[in-house]
Amino acid sequence: DADVTQTPRNRITKTGKRIMLECSQTKGHDRMYWYRQDPGLGLRLIYYSFDVKDINKGEISDGYSVSRQAQAKFSLSLESAIPNQTALYFCATSDLLPDRTYGYTFGSGTRLTVV
Amino acid sequence: QKEVEQNSGPLSVPEGAIASLNCTYSDRGSQSFFWYRQYSGKSPELIMFIYSNGDKEDGRFTAQLNKASQYVSLLIRDSQPSDSATYLCAVFTGGFKTIFGAGTRLFVKA
Numbered sequence: 001d002a003d004v005t006q007t008p009r010n011r012i013t014k015t016g017k018r019i020m021l022e023c024s025q026t027k028g029h030d031r032m033y034w035y036r037q038d039p040g041l042g043l044r045l046i047y048y049s050f051d052v053k054d055i056n057k058g059e060i061s062d063g064y065s066v067s068r069q070a071q072a073k074f075s076l077s078l079e080s081a082i083p084n085q086t087a088l089y090f091c092a093t094s095d096l097l098p099d100r101t102y103g104y105t106f107g108s109g110t111r112l113t114v115v
Numbered sequence: 116q117k118e119v120e121q122n123s124g125p126l127s128v129p130e131g132a133i134a135s136l137n138c139t140y141s142d143r144g145s146q147s148f149f150w151y152r153q154y155s156g157k158s159p160e161l162i163m164f165i166y167s168n169g170d171k172e173d174g175r176f177t178a179q180l181n182k183a184s185q186y187v188s189l190l191i192r193d194s195q196p197s198d199s200a201t202y203l204c205a206v207f208t209g210g211f212k213t214i215f216g217a218g219t220r221l222f223v224k225a
Contacts, residue, residue, distance in 0.1 A: 040123070042203065042217040043159070056211065090158055097164060101147035101207045106158035 003027045004107035006091050012113045013081050021076045021110050023091030031094040031102065032074040034058075034066060036087040037109075043090065049074055081114040088112075118142060119206050121216040129224050134191040136219050138204030141185070147207040148180055148187045153218065154200045163189060194223045 004025045013019050025032065034046040045058030047066040055068055063085060065077045078085055089110045094102035120139050128134045136150075147166040151159035165171045165178040165187070177190040187206075191198055204216040 040217055042119075043215040045213075048211055050211070097147075101164070101166065102213070103149060103161045103164055104151075104159070104213070106160070109158050 002108060004091055004093055004105055006089075006107035006110050008110060009108065010111045010113075012115060014115055015082055017081050019078045019081055019112070021078075021089055021091075021112070023074045023076070023107055024072050025074075025091075025093045025105075025107075026072065027093050027095070027105060028071070029093035029095055029105075030071065032068070033092045033094070033104070034064075034074070034076045035090045035092060036060070036085075037090060038087050046076065046089075078112075078114075081112075083114045086112060086114045118214045119204055119216040121202075121204050121219045123217060124220040125222050126219055127222045127224060128194050130194060130196060132194050132223075134194045134198065134221055134223070136189040136191075136202050136204075136221065138187045138189075138216055139185055140187070140204075140206045140214070142206065142208050142214075143182075143185065145182075145185075145206045145208050148178070149205040149207070149213070150176075150178060150189045151203040151205060151215075152200045153203060159203055191221075194221075196223050196225045199223045 030051045033048045035043040049055045049068045091107040092104040150163040153159040163178040165180045171178045175192045179188045201218040203218045207213045
């Protein structure tokens with residue numbers, strides 16, 4: 001089984017619909033993140049959580065919300081999907097590296113299309 | 116100016132050659148630097164990280180850091196077709212913030 005599992009892998013939804021993307025991890029990491037990836041723009045941070053009670057907005061949180069149900073589970077919701085939220089979404093966890101910085105382990109991604 | 120800049124490529128090299136991937140960053144307070152490899156349709160995978168000026172080697176990969184020039188590079192020796200991927204440069208600026216570049220596509224010709 002993958003260390004970081006995302007569901008669904010692909011989703012097509014209509015404008016205005018609410019949609020939830022789910023993420024679970026078996027690495028035992030406290031830190032979890034949601035990123036979106038768009039061509040030419042790289043990975044951009046939507047939300048991050050350092051533990052179950054600590055949730056923070058990233059650089060592009062408008063139109064999104066999250067829930068940290070447990071240490072291992074972090075879900076992302078689009079309250080009312082719009083076409084410019086069409087993107088590849090990644091969940092990630094991070095682990096402390098020798099220099100006290102954090103390297104990421106990414107899930108397999110969810111390709112979301114809003115029509 | 117983007118916070119982390121990479122040439123989008125594609126960078127094309129013949130099999131067996133050295134591939135050189137470059138990245139510049141704008142925040143002089145940046146602390147750690149990463150290279151992630153992303154195959155088409157897959158998720159990014161951490162392959163190298165460096166935090167001190169100079170070189171760090173791991174197998175065929177060498178990461179180079181020059182903080183004065185705000186420049187980080189990745190060298191891939193004896194490039195193989197399996198190295199064909201997009202390489203993302205990422206910079207940790209402290210706290211929670213890691214900034215990713217848009218990536219450089221590498222194509223290794225057999």
